[in-house]
Amino acid sequence: MARTIAKDHDQKREQILTNAAKVFATEGYDRASMSMLARECGISKANIYHYYDSKDALLFDILETYLRELRDVICGTDMTGLTPPEQLRSVIGVTLRAYQGADHEHQVQIGSMSALPEDQQTLLRGYQRDMVNFVRDIVLSIAPDVFSGDSNKLRAATMSVFGMLNWYYMWNTGAGADAREDYADLVTKLTLGGIPTL
Template sequence: MVRTIAKDHDQKRDQILKSAAKVFADQGFDRASMSMLARECGISKANIYHYYDSKDALLFDILDTYLSELRDQICGIPLEGLAPEDKLRATISATLKAYQGADNEHRVQSTGIPALPEAQQEILRGYQRDMVGHMSGLIRAVAPEVFDSDKGKLYAATMSVFGMLNWFYMWNSKAGAKAREEYANLVTDLTLNGVRGL
């Protein structure tokens, strides 16, 4: 007889993903075990296997869910009719706000992706490339005369923006919406004034 899917399957899955992300972030992928993950999730080891057949599958689902949703948030905000400067400001603000509440998932990216098979790594890095490409296009539009002749400079500027945003997440992860908006404006102002002086 085929086992039916419980009505709260998706809710339990989301709770497992959040709890498991904390374990992977705190313990690292190699040290985490399915027993440890089940304990953090508040379910039995047998029950966690009902959702995931391995910790590798669980890690991939955490990162696939997080990065695809993050990509959609950052790349999907409406920018029609805005000036280049305002498009950049809106996207930097949306990025910092999207990080809120996802500290563990964000931390797991750096150590978790290399632990996965190459094909899965490529999927996850594809989401990252989409976000970097989107931000890069917005930065280029602010000063095309600076960047069209030097793609390396554009890449460096783009990654510097993400570096500033990641700094805030690492050191001010509990900051509220107002503090995030203020810092997003600071990063935008630094970027706008900086790229025009290159």
């Protein structure tokens, strides 16, 4: 007879993902063990295996959940009635807010994604590419003449926006909502002021 799924299965799974991301980020993926992960989650080793059969499966679920949800939030930004510069400001603000509270997941993405099989990495890079392309299209719409026929310049400008956001993410992890909005204004003004000079 198949084992029934507990009513709080999804909640426990989310708690495992959050706690495991913390362990992977602070201890390193290679050094982490299933016993260590179970202890951090406050459950038995046998119980964690009920959810994940290996730490590889756990790593993939952490990153797949994080990047898919991040992609959906960023690419789902409502652009209705906004001019291209307003679209840029909106998506920058959405991105900074989405980053809040996801420090461990972001560190795991940077430091441990390469431990996954290539097919899983390809899927995760697809989520990243969707986000980059979404912002790229906004940047292009701001100054199409600047980037006409120069995809390298367009990519560099787009990735520079993400570079500014990731800098803030890595060095201002405790920043609250108001500080993030102020920085969103700063990044938007730097980008809009710099693009015409390219």
